[in-house]
Every structure is written in structure tokens, then in C-alpha cells.
Amino acid sequence: xxxxxxxxxxxxxxxxxxxxxxxxxxxxxxxxxxxxxxxxxxxxxxxxxxxxxxxxxxxxxxxxxxxxxxxxxxxxxxxxxxxxxxxxxxxxxxxxxxxxxxxxxxxxxxxxxxxxxxxxxxxxxxxxxxxxxxxxxxxxxxxxxxxxxxxxxxxxxxxxxxxxxxxxxxxxxxxxxxxxxxxxxxxxxxxxxxxxxxxxxxxxxxxxxxxxxxxxxxxxxxxxxxxxxxxxxxxxxxxxxxxxxxxxxxxxxxxxxxxxxxxxxxxxxxxxxxxxxxxxxxxxxxxxxxxxxxxxxxxxxxxxxxxxxxxxxxxxxxxxxxxxxxxxxxxxxxxxxxxxxxxxxxxxxxxxxxxxxxxxxxxxxxxxxxxxxxxxxxxxxxxxxxxxxxxxxxxxxxxxxxxxxxxxxxxxxxxxxxxxxxxxxxxxxxxxxxxxxxxxxxxxxxxxxxxxxxxxxxxxxxxxxxxxxxxxxxxx
Amino acid sequence: xxxxxxxxxxxxxxxxxxxxxxxxxxxxxxxxxxxxxxxxxxxxxxxxxxxxxxxxxxxxxxxxxxxxxxxxxxxxxxxxxxxxxxxxxxxxxxxxxxxxxxxxxxxxxxxxxxxxxxxxxxxxxxxxxxxxxxxxxxxxxxxxxxxxxxxxxxxxxxxxxxxxxxxxxxxxxxxxxxxxxxxxxxxxxxxxxxxxxxxxxxxxxxxxxxxxxxxxxxxxxxxxxxxxxxxxxxxxxxx
Numbered sequence: 001x002x003x004x005x006x007x008x009x010x011x012x013x014x015x016x017x018x019x020x021x022x023x024x025x026x027x028x029x030x031x032x033x034x035x036x037x038x039x040x041x042x043x044x045x046x047x048x049x050x051x052x053x054x055x056x057x058x059x060x061x062x063x064x065x066x067x068x069x070x071x072x073x074x075x076x077x078x079x080x081x082x083x084x085x086x087x088x089x090x091x092x093x094x095x096x097x098x099x100x101x102x103x104x105x106x107x108x109x110x111x112x113x114x115x116x117x118x119x120x121x122x123x124x125x126x127x128x129x130x131x132x133x134x135x136x137x138x139x140x141x142x143x144x145x146x147x148x149x150x151x152x153x154x155x156x157x158x159x160x161x162x163x164x165x166x167x168x169x170x171x172x173x174x175x176x177x178x179x180x181x182x183x184x185x186x187x188x189x190x191x192x193x194x195x196x197x198x199x200x201x202x203x204x205x206x207x208x209x210x211x212x213x214x215x216x217x218x219x220x221x222x223x224x225x226x227x228x229x230x231x232x233x234x235x236x237x238x239x240x241x242x243x244x245x246x247x248x249x250x251x252x253x254x255x256x257x258x259x260x261x262x263x264x265x266x267x268x269x270x271x272x273x274x275x276x277x278x279x280x281x282x283x284x285x286x287x288x289x290x291x292x293x294x295x296x297x298x299x300x301x302x303x304x305x306x307x308x309x310x311x312x313x314x315x316x317x318x319x320x321x322x323x324x325x326x327x328x329x330x331x332x333x334x335x336x337x338x339x340x341x342x343x344x345x346x347x348x349x350x351x352x353x354x355x356x357x358x359x360x361x362x363x364x365x366x367x368x369x370x371x372x373x374x375x376x377x378x379x380x381x382x383x384x385x386x387x388x389x390x391x392x393x394x395x396x397x398x399x400x401x402x403x404x405x406x407x408x409x410x411x412x413x414x415x416x417x418x419x420x421x422x423x424x425x426x427x428x429x430x431x432x433x434x435x436x437x438x439x440x441x442x443x444x445x446x447x448x449x450x451x452x453x454x455x456x457x458x459x460x461x462x463x464x465x466x467x468x469x470x471x472x473x474x475x476x
Numbered sequence: 477x478x479x480x481x482x483x484x485x486x487x488x489x490x491x492x493x494x495x496x497x498x499x500x501x502x503x504x505x506x507x508x509x510x511x512x513x514x515x516x517x518x519x520x521x522x523x524x525x526x527x528x529x530x531x532x533x534x535x536x537x538x539x540x541x542x543x544x545x546x547x548x549x550x551x552x553x554x555x556x557x558x559x560x561x562x563x564x565x566x567x568x569x570x571x572x573x574x575x576x577x578x579x580x581x582x583x584x585x586x587x588x589x590x591x592x593x594x595x596x597x598x599x600x601x602x603x604x605x606x607x608x609x610x611x612x613x614x615x616x617x618x619x620x621x622x623x624x625x626x627x628x629x630x631x632x633x634x635x636x637x638x639x640x641x642x643x644x645x646x647x648x649x650x651x652x653x654x655x656x657x658x659x660x661x662x663x664x665x666x667x668x669x670x671x672x673x674x675x676x677x678x679x680x681x682x683x684x685x686x687x688x689x690x691x692x693x694x695x696x697x698x699x700x701x702x703x704x705x706x707x708x709x710x711x712x713x714x715x
Contacts, residue, residue, distance in 0.1 A: 057582065167697075391618050
């Protein structure tokens with residue numbers, strides 16, 4: 001048999017644009033498979049020369065799904081350069097808006113992007129694998145998805161003034177305090193949001209047995225896990241220190257101040273993708289593969305810190321007998337637990353009297369010439385690092401976007417799924433859908449991570465042993 | 477010194493009979509009668525510059541459009557302030573202003589409080605009619621309190637005029653011509669090194685866009701206090 005290459009382009013139901021290539025050797029076996037991020041944006045360069053205080057608004061434009069995450073990391077980098085610690089109320093409120101972002105983004109991935117696969121199976125006709133079909137067959141579930149996403153978005157609007165790209169989070173804190181009426185508006189929506197999240201979790205757990213083969217092969221491999229934890233080793237999406245854990249559960253690094261991230265994380269560049277390939281420096285490239293995001297966060301955290309999420313975390317930890325869960329399919333499970341955590345924690349934070357204090361902003365000039373802002377975005381650990389002149393003009397920017405951290409893991413996952421499901425003699429739509437679905441596990445946000453020249457979404461290319469494309473499956 | 481005799485002149489704006497003092501400009505008379513003519517470089521109390529051409533109007537008997545801010549009124553003249561021709565010219569002028577520099581409203585300190593943005597909204601300009609140039613200028617953030625971003629400057633010269641006519645410092649001026657033109661301090665020194673700047677901030681508060689702004693403000697936060705300058709000019713005149 002002649003060697004060939006399969007190209008999936010575009011990859012569908014993800015945020016951003018990518019293509020996948022699958023190389024088949026002469027014996028008909030999948031030799032390699034890679035994800036190529038086909039868009040370039042260049043935020044690191046375009047921000048140079050701009051005033052520091054413009055950075056939160058500017059870098060928020062990296063993404064329309066998780067702008068709040070960028071605003072958080074960016075304002076934290078600005079805080080570092082100003083050498084200020086925002087008042088407690090501001091820190092609490094920043095946490096609330098960051099969690100609202102995580103809840104809405106996780107809800108988007110579960111209901112709008114991934115649930116069609118769970119409801120109809122990976123082999124269902126592609127015209128059925130979407131939220132519109134879900135609206136016909138499972139209208140209540142579709143409504144839940146819309147409501148849960150709206151819950152997060154409304155909090156962002158309530159606090160930030162608008163749902164996308166709010167300007168409320170500013171260097172030094174937030175621009176205005178929380179009013180009692182706003183607090184009550186948000187709190188009144190908590191019970192329904194929690195009910196919806198618990199229904200989603202129950203649905204997932206009832207149906208997970210149907211996907212045994214996917215669980216086994218969807219990016220299931222040894223890797224490191226990276227994320228933020230607080231002083232107690234519990235889940236933290238806003239502050240804390242970095243922890244790195246290996247596949248056996250050994251903590252390799254702990255208590256790392258995020259401003260020293262470069263000592264631990266290296267950045268490699270591949271010629272076939274605009275996405276950086278970060279790696280754990282002590283292990284080198286590409287061996288230093290690590291995963292970030294909900295799965296990594298729950299693997300490295302000892303607890304969540306809220307009752308319902310903690311109860312579920314106990315169940316989660318049982319999957320691999322207390323050791324890190326290595327199957328990326330469980331990103332879905334981890335996201336659902338994080339939604340519950342997010343809702344519970346938002347309630348706690350709003351009920352903290354300190355959140356209502358008047359002082360919400362620290363004012364200062366330029367006191368340091370560089371600063372790092374690090375937070376947990378829905379898709380993982382996010383780093384913004386800025387260098388400034390003594391006058392506060394940006395002279396250098398480095399951003400490691402959450403999705404970028406998972407680049408090596410996504411590539412390994414795509415290869416694993418292609419080897420498990422793609423039969424070169426009979427390339428089925430279901431097999432190709434699984435190749436895309438493994439990427440969906442990571443919920444990548446590719447527009448973000450390449451910091452687009454807007455080309456419509458993604459394709460699968462089949463290439464022969466000479467790397468010549470012999471078949472392309474294009475989607476739009 | 478014998479004062480010039482001021483007479484009253486009568487003429488029509490948009491078919492409405494109006495009167496004004498003989499030394500008044502068309503724009504002043506229109507404003508007194510509540511007739512709105514869009515402006516950008518004009519600032520009440522400062523010498524008109526006629527720089528932006530947003531206030532162009534038609535005068536019966538002339539093919540040329542004339543700027544209402546500098547044109548003196550004439551007895552019996554008939555002025556049209558709003559027609560398809562004028563609207564088209566204003567849109568083109570605005571397009572050229574937007575295209576020449578980098579006016580990205582979404583990240584601007586003056587977003588929501590910007591006269592250029594307001595004019596675009598009023599005229600229904602949803603895109604530039606000419607290609608964007610995006611010429612890049614270095615910002616001057618050397619001053620301890622203020623920043624000058626030439627990328628958002630529309631060269632209205634309000635800052636130059638207020639510094640000269642109200643503050644009396646004349647610390648600002650314009651360097652170069654056309655697309656290269658920018659506001660400078662003294663002999664093109666960094667703002668912090670200007671020996672004539674009094675750091676009064678009047679230039680910042682008359683600036684119609686986010687070109688001159690206070691340090692430390694984030695997107696949307698720069699609200700200009702124009703009334704302070706207007707009141708200052710008025711009070712001085714009344715003394």
C-alpha cells in the first residue's frame with residue numbers, strides 16, 4: 001500500500017483555527033499526527049511602545065471567549081510593575097469575575113462544543129453533532145447550557161459593565177466598588193446555576209461508561225501537570241504559587257513564585273505551527289511535556305475548598321487511586337467540578353463583608369521595570385510578562401497562553417487517537433471526529449494562544465511517505 | 477484707541493432669519509441660535525484655526541465650501557449647514573482623520589468620551605472611506621503626570637492655542653507637515669525636559685481625543701474637564 005497523509009481542516013467545534021495532518025506509512029499504519037495552528041496574531045510585538053495602563057484593554061482583545069482571564073493576568077503584571085497589592089475588596093472582586101469567566105467558558109465547552117458527542121456518539125452523522133440538534137432532542141439540556149453560560153456572562157456584565165472586554169479590572173484593583181444591589185442580583189442566581197451544574201455532572205457520570213475506548217485513548221499518557229495552588233495546596237485560580245507534579249503524583253516543584261516562571265518553563269517553536277511549545281526546562285524539549293487546565297488543576301490540588309466541589313474531588317481522585325488522572329477525556333469531568341467550585345466560591349466571596357469595602361484601587365507610578373502576572377484561565381495557567389521603560393512604556397512582552405502550555409500534549413493526544421481509530425483502508429467520519437474530539441478535550445482557544453488572520457476554521461490532511469497530500473477533508 | 481463700530485447683520489442659516497454682530501463668525505451666530513454645526517478643532521474662547529474643516533458650510537452664490545469657525549458673517553448671506561454634499565465632505569474628512577493615525581477606540585483612554593468618536597457616530601461613519609495608513613509615532617510619556625500619544629492626534633492645535641492664549645506659556649507647537657506633523661514641546665524636547673511647560677494640564681483637558689491624557693488612567697477612564705478651561709476664558713474676559 002502506498003503511504004498517505006490525511007488532513008482534517010478545519011478542526012471543528014473549537015475556538016480558533018487549526019488543521020490536523022495524519023501521516024500514513026507504506027504499511028498503512030499511522031506514523032505521525034500533528035495539530036497545526038494556522039493563525040498568527042502577534043500581540044507580543046504590537047504591544048511594544050504602548051503605555052502600561054493600556055495593556056489590560058489591549059491584551060483582552062486576544063480573545064472574545066476569555067478576555068477576563070487576560071485582563072486579570074495583565075493587571076497583575078501591571079500591579080507588579082507599580083509594586084502595589086490591590087486592596088482586599090479588589091482582590092475578592094477580581095476573583096469573582098475570573099471565576100464567572102471560568103464558569104461561562106466551561107459551560108460553553110460542555111454544552112455547545114462537546115455534549116453533542118456525548119449525546120449522539122462519536123460515530124453519529126456530523127450534521128447531528130451540534131447544539132441545534134440538542135435543542136430538538138434534549139431542549140432542557142440545551143436551555144441549561146444557555147442559562148449556565150448566561151450566569152457567568154451576567155456576572156461579568158454586572159461587575160464589569162459589559163459581557164465581553166470589560167474595562168472594570170484596572171491596574172491597582174478595580175475601577176469601582178461593588179454595590180449591595182449588584183451583590184444581591186448575583187446571589188439570587190446562584191441556586192439555579194448550582195442545580196444546572198449538578199445536573200450536567202450527573203448526566204456526564206451516567207453516560208461516561210459509553211466511552212471506555214475513548215477514555216483509554218484520548219490523550220492518555222504520562223505527563224507532568226502544572227497549575228496554581230494556594231498556601232494550603234488547594235485550588236486557586238487567581239493567586240498562589242506554581243506546583244508541578246509528575247504522572248505518579250510526585251511533586252517536582254512547589255511554592256514557585258510565578259515571577260520566576262522562566263526558570264522552569266522553556267519555549268520551543270515548531271516550523272509547522274504558530275503555537276509555541278512550552279516545556280518543563282529541567283527535562284528539556286520535547287520530553288518536558290506537561291498539561292495545564294482543569295484536569296491538571298484537580299490533579300495537583302489537594303482540595304477545592306468548597307463543600308460540593310470537595311465531595312466531587314474525592315470521587316475524581318478515585319479514578320486513578322489517588323494518583324494523577326492521566327486520561328484527557330476526564331478534562332470534561334474536571335471542568336464540571338470546576339463549574340460547581342466556581343459557583344460555590346463566587347457565593348462565598350460575595351458574602352465576605354470585605355468584598356463590599358470602599359477602597360478598591362491602589363494608585364502608583366512605575367516602581368519596577370518588569371512584572372509578571374499569572375492566573376488560571378479556563379484552559380490553564382496564563383502568564384503575562386511586561387518590560388517597561390522608566391516612563392512606563394512597554395518595551396517587551398512575553399505571553400504564555402493557557403492553550404499553548406498544552407501544545408505538546410495535544411500533539412501527543414492527536415497521534416494517540418489517530419493510531420487507535422484511523423484505519424487507512426477505511427477512513428470513517430467517526431474516526432476523524434475522534435481525532436478532532438481529542439483536541440476538544442483540551443478545550444483549546446487557538447485565537448488566544450497565537451496571539452487571527454481570520455481564515456475559516458480547520459482540515460484533516462492525509463499525506464504519503466513523501467509528505468505529499470493525497471487526501472484532504474475540509475470543513476467550514 | 478477708538479473701538480471699531482460694531483453693527484448688527486441679518487442673514488439666513490438653513491432658511492432661518494438670524495442676526496449677529498458684524499465681527500462674529502458664522503459658527504458663533506449659529507451656536508447663539510441653537511443651530512448645530514459639527515466641529516473638532518474649534519474650542520470656545522480660543523482663536524479659531526480652521527484646521528479640521530468639519531464645520532464646512534455652503535454659502536449661496538459660492539461653489540466653495542467655507543469653514544464656519546473662521547468665516548465672518550455678511551449681510552444678506554444665505555448659509556446651508558447640512559446637505560448631502562456637506563455630509564459627504566464631512567464623512568470624507570473624518571475618514572481621512574481616522575485613516576491617517578491609529579484610532580483604536582476599544583483600547584483608548586477616551587473611549588466613550590471622545591469628540592472624534594462622537595462625530596463618527598453622529599455622521600454614521602461605520603468604516604473609513606479611505607485605506608488606513610496607521611503611521612507609527614513614538615509616544616512621549618516622559619512627563620510625570622501626562623502622556624502625549626501622537627498616534628491619536630488629529631492636529632486640531634487646541635493644545636497649542638490654549639497653552640499660548642490662556643496659559644501664556646506657548647510651550648507647544650507643531651513640527652513637520654502633513655502626515656509627519658506632530659505636537660512638540662519647546663524645540664522638540666521630551667515633555668519632561670520642557671522649560672516652558674508649566675504642567676498646568678490645560679492642553680490635556682482641551683484635547684478632543686485620547687492623544688493627551690493623564691498617566692495612570694486605563695481604557696475609557698479619561699474624562700476631559702473642558703468646562704474648566706471655558707470658564708477660565710470667560711471669567712478673564714469679564715474682568
